[in-house]
Amino acid sequence: xxxxxxxxxxxxxxxxxxxxxxxxxxxxxxxxxxxxxxxxxxxxxxxxxxxxxxxxxxxxxxxxxxxxxxxxxxxxxxxxxxxxxxxxxxxxxxxxxxxxxxxxxxxxxxxxxxxxxxxxxxxxxxxxxxxxxxxxxxxxxxxxxxxxxxxxxxxxxxxxxxxxxxxxxxxxxxxxxxxxxxxxxxxxxxxxxxxxxxx
Ligand code: ADP
Ligand code: ZN
Numbered sequence: 001x002x003x004x005x006x007x008x009x010x011x012x013x014x015x016x017x018x019x020x021x022x023x024x025x026x027x028x029x030x031x032x033x034x035x036x037x038x039x040x041x042x043x044x045x046x047x048x049x050x051x052x053x054x055x056x057x058x059x060x061x062x063x064x065x066x067x068x069x070x071x072x073x074x075x076x077x078x079x080x081x082x083x084x085x086x087x088x089x090x091x092x093x094x095x096x097x098x099x100x101x102x103x104x105x106x107x108x109x110x111x112x113x114x115x116x117x118x119x120x121x122x123x124x125x126x127x128x129x130x131x132x133x134x135x136x137x138x139x140x141x142x143x144x145x146x147x148x149x150x151x152x153x154x155x156x157x158x159x160x161x162x163x164x165x166x167x168x169x170x171x172x173x174x175x176x177x178x179x180x181x182x183x184x185x186x187x188x189x190x191x192x193x194x195x196x197x198x199x
Pocket of ligand 2: 146147150151179182
């Protein structure tokens with residue numbers, strides 16, 4: 001990042017679909033800050049307990065220690081006075097207060113790096129990501145490779161039917177990365193078969 005500063009903070013957003021390397025990129029940026037001995041704190045939401053609970057784990061098995069929290073308020077209360085860098089993974093699972101918190105931290109001179117899904121499994125904006133992208137200084141949109149055709153993939157396909165909750169945490173077998181042509185926003189509820197009205 002090219003801002004040199006005294007006490008200026010900023011917000012970096014890494015967004016994209018599942019398997020696009022958001023966690024890898026977050027871990028890469030945080031690791032560099034660690035190596036530079038910048039005091040940092042890393043958080044992830046409690047809702048995401050797919051993998052090792054106190055670590056961020058990428059699909060390519062890179063890991064970094066993180067503190068599990070349930071709300072943006074918990075992050076606010078955990079921030080130490082000397083912290084210079086704050087990383088948050090799966091930020092789309094936090095309450096709306098996360099936007100104000102990131103702004104407040106950046107306002108205090110902290111580098112805030114967040115990663116999260118910009119779209120839910122139907123392709124709709126995943127709140128509060130749009131707000132975070134708006135107030136961020138840097139937005140990186142990561143893309144995966146479409147599991148069907150190999151095109152750049154910006155969407156997450158849910159492969160299991162019968163569950164229409166926006167927040168349904170699942171591992172790799174429940175989702176795959178798809179391009180806009182191959183993505184099917186709706187899933188037939190009873191059989192679990194993909195309901196494809198584009199065919
Ligand atoms: P995200 O946090 O965006 O879900 P991760 O950083 O956890 O992504 O994982 C990215 C890794 O996922 C890639 O390096 C690759 O090893 C793996 N992967 C699995 N499926 C795909 C795909 N369809 N396209 C790209 N990478 C994939
Ligand atoms: Zn495709």
